[in-house]
Amino acid sequence: MDLSRRERDAYQFIRDFFARHGHAPLLSEIALGLGIHSKGTVHRYVRAIARAGLIELVPGRHRGMRLRGEASGRKTSLPLLGRIAAGQPIAAIPDQEEIDLSEFFMGPNRFVLKVQGDSMIDAGILDGDMVIVAQRPRADDGDIVVALLDNEEATLKYIHYNRDGSITLRPANAALRPITYAASRVCIQGIVVGQMRSYR
Amino acid sequence: MDLSRRERDAYQFIRDFFARHGHAPLLSEIALGLGIHSKGTVHRYVRAIARAGLIELVPGRHRGMRLRGEASGRKTSLPLLGRIAAGQPIAAIPDQEEIDLSEFFMGPNRFVLKVQGDSMIDAGILDGDMVIVAQRPRADDGDIVVALLDNEEATLKYIHYNRDGSITLRPANAALRPITYAASRVCIQGIVVGQMRSYR
DNA sequence: TAGCATAGAGAACTTATTGAGAACTTTCAA
DNA sequence: TTGAAAGTTCTCAATAAGTTCTCTATGCTA
Known part of the structure; x- marks a missing residue:
């Protein structure tokens, strides 16, 4: 039904x-x-x-x-107590939402990658983080994408489309430079829709 | 056919x-x-x-x-395809694990806070991120904690214990300074065990 | 070349979906 | 207790979507 x-x-x-x-x-x-x-x-x-x-x-x-x-049934959610940073003690914050962890990132055709390296560090994606990637052949300008270069090297970068048809992949790291490629060399594997990190 | x-x-x-x-x-x-x-x-x-x-x-x-x-079938797990950044096309990476999103962060006495402000930006915790907090009265030196100051203000900081018994709360932001408090003024609400972010 | 399968357009028709609102009964809180 | 608010059951209408046709064109191949 x-x-x-x-x-x-x-x-x-x-x-x-x-x-x-x-x-x-x-x-x-x-x-x-x-x-x-x-x-x-x-x-x-x-x-x-x-x-x-x-x-x-x-x-x-x-x-x-x-x-x-x-x-x-099974509990896959945690209480969302409120915002942190200023003003009130947390316990006092009302309007208790629940946030469902299994819903938060789930979606069709998604997968997870473990990030290696610091190229996206200024975007808050650190070495060892997990990124959730939605498998898609196309991205919007400014998206963080998983891109395959010359069918050999997979990287995590901001994507930008240039007027001449070329594609610029831009790291979020002041120490690294954006690089522009012919569109034919870049194959978009998916776009990053989420990120998570576990401390322990 | x-x-x-x-x-x-x-x-x-x-x-x-x-x-x-x-x-x-x-x-x-x-x-x-x-x-x-x-x-x-x-x-x-x-x-x-x-x-x-x-x-x-x-x-x-x-x-x-x-x-x-x-x-x-409806799943609460996503495939963990591998590591990103160097070398091989993702599709070629074997050893396919599954990562269960509802398990990843779940635990007893945990809750979620939405982060406001940039005080932890150098730790990869950005404005608008969610942090998963385990409710605990004590933390280890160097943990990221949710601390209540004078029972009034809740903040997210690194915690450091000093020899004289005082406590230093250190932001992860070059623009902000660590501040040291008498232990009696700081009440630990919990320690950060996870962080997540959703794009768009 | 005739026969056939694939491709696409579009007309004509049927049905599903959506929304409004009237009229009615039941619930619940002051 | 009682009346406003909420749930229930209808009908009506407009539109969107599915279904079934026919017609045409284009290759391919026997």
């Missing part, structure tokens, strides 16, 4: 709402979130999501829905 | 679309992707791909197709 586009939007909103508030949204809140003015329509979506087995409905009740599946 | 060239193109596009968006494309999206102006033609290709058993069709529905085969 598949969901339509708006049904998926609604499901996304519901999950998001649960993560943020710890309880289910009202139909009117979903409607607001989706930019819809009819709660009848929203109700139809909610029923479709329930039919697909993604949530469970408690008829009649206000906020009468529960998440099903991993969403409610 | 082989596919023609354009049918293969269409199948490729569909797989790609699933990978990128997590759901099926419209006929018109496939048409756009292949540079075709007739959805009737695309429909013929899609039927051929279904007849070949590569996808499953749900007649009538918008985006009514499903990939068949490996593409269905």
